[in-house]
Amino acid sequence: MTSLPDRFRAAARGAGATAPDADLDAAANYLLGRWSEPQRHYHDVTHLASVLDVVDRFAGLAPDPDRVRLAAWLHDAVYDPRALGDANERDSAEFAEGLLLSLGVPEEVSTDVARLVGLTAGHATEESDPDGELLCDADLAILASDDERYVAYTSAIRREYAHVPDDAFRAGRTQVLTALLELPSIYRHAEIRAEWEDRAQANLKAELEDLA
Structure with missing residues (x-):
């Protein structure tokens, strides 16, 4: 099985990175350290690997x-459950662009990866954005x-938000689930939607009933 650092190096090279392999490996290991931070119970290395597999x-x-x-690697590079609004996604996008530029990834590619990272805030994509659609679909595969x-x-999500009182958590979680259900569909790519949409819709609706 290919290691996660090897997968990062291959993706970076495929995106045009010119940095030495040692620098790419150091970046991958640094990111894995971020994904292993103690406040993460769901948004962790297991989630990263799952998104990459999809x-x-x-x-x-x-x-x-x-x-x-690369956007999968970087979409939760910054993750603070106490952050407000889309701060984690915005900070992750900014971090992504800077890191990739430092690794010799062309500016246009680095900017586009940062754009993809930002999409994970609301998982809403434009009509013609298959890269963004795949990232969002992979992020929501769970x-x-x-x-x-x-x-x-x-x-695991509840443990990440252990600092939030139950009533506030239920309200916030209800808002998140409702927003997902109000999207035209949870999954954008037809092939993925055909396989996963019905099950995801049922899971979200059942969770909403439990929260109520």
């Missing part, structure tokens, strides 16, 4: 899959999981 599986749907892979894994996911 991107790899459906890479043929994206014109620039290596950009999507929503279509089986009952046991979905319960583990929601429990």
